[in-house]
Structure formats: C-alpha cells, structure tokens
Amino acid sequence: MTKYVRQDPELTRRKFITAAMGTTVGVGAVSLLTIVGAVKPADTLTPEKRLPSKGDVLVYADPAKNGAPVALADIKEGQVVYAFPKGKVNGTDVVKNGVTRNQLIIAKFPPSQLKAPTNLAATDQGIVVYSRQCMHLGCAVEVKPYPSKGLQEAAVCPCHGGVYDLTQGAKVVDGPPPAPIAQLPIKVVGGQVVAQDTFLSLPYDITESEFATQKKELEKA
Known part of the structure; x- marks a missing residue:
C-alpha cells in the first residue's frame, strides 16, 4: 500500500x-x-563622440562625399555646407559623427555682416561655423530664409520653431531655445577649414562637467 x-x-x-x-x-x-x-x-565616449578639437579638418557630412575635406569653392554666400570634424584620436583619423552636436553648419557672409555676439576672431574670410543641434530639444536645424526677421540665412528648428541669427553669434531670435547654438572657432589653412579649438560655449546634450572634463582631456592631448 x-x-x-x-x-x-x-x-x-x-x-x-x-x-x-x-x-x-x-x-x-x-x-x-x-x-x-x-x-x-x-553612453560610452567613443572616438566618434568626442568634441571637435584643434587641428580637426571639416569634412562633408554628405555620405556621398566619403569624408572628403570641404572644398572652399563650395562655401559660398547664400549656400550652407553641413560638415563633421575629422581628426586624430589616439593616433587614428576619426570622423567625429557619433553625436548630433558634432554636425556642423558652415556658412559664409560678407565679413561686414558678421557682428557681435559672433566671436569674430573665430571666423575667417566671412566663414563662420556652428553646431547644427538646436539648444531646445536637440533637433537638427535647417538653414533657410526667415523673412519675418529679415534674415536671408537663419538656422530654423523644424521641431518647435526655434530660430537663430547666424550673423550675430547664432543668437535666438524666435521660438523656445534658451541659448545660442555653439560656435566652433576655425581658420582656413592650406585650402581647408580647420578647427582652432572646441566649441566656444556649451553645446546641447552635454553637461557642464562633461564639457569641462573633455576640454581638459583635449588640452592634454
């Protein structure tokens, strides 16, 4: 049982x-x-996500251009060029295209049209360069006319209507952004547009402490 x-x-x-x-x-x-x-x-800081740094050459963001340096002939008044910085990281050439803030606007104006708060010493031959990332919520801005403010070339955010005046330090002239988009100091060297430092102000999507830490690392490199 x-x-x-x-x-x-x-x-x-x-x-x-x-x-x-x-x-x-x-x-x-x-x-x-x-x-x-x-x-x-x-978020791992890979080489492609590092800040632009002194000596970086600006290359076309257009994949069809295969990372070629931006030709000065393509930088014309009234025509914007989108680019990325390309430089050496640990001895290897890297296109720093891993974050939106590193996509750049290259614009050209008659030098007399560039006014403060543009950092004029950071421009060359009327060429001025900014991050393409909106300071509101990080969308990529488009450069086009904005007649209501009398601007032939303004950086306009398609997401929430932020508008920046590229001739005056990318200051905000309309919409919700809390600050101008960051300017990148450049010089024309040997027929190429070359960064002279990293962004002059805090770009979007990076904290002040992260920005300061990365800048210190760039200074040591």
Missing part, C-alpha cells in the same frame, strides 16, 4: 503566494531596470 502525507492546504497556499510574490518582484525589478535603462542608456 502506497503511503503519502496529506499536505496542509493552508501551507500549500502560503508557499504558492510566497513564490508568486517572489516572481512578481523579480519581474518587476527587471522591468524597472529595463525602463530606467531605456530612459537613459549608458
């Missing part, structure tokens, strides 16, 4: 509830980690 022990239904119920709660807590913890990770994923 087979012997068996009859289980206390109350004890069995308690074990089930305890196990179920443990599983629920475990799933909940995993779900919470997933949500937190999705909100702010870990």
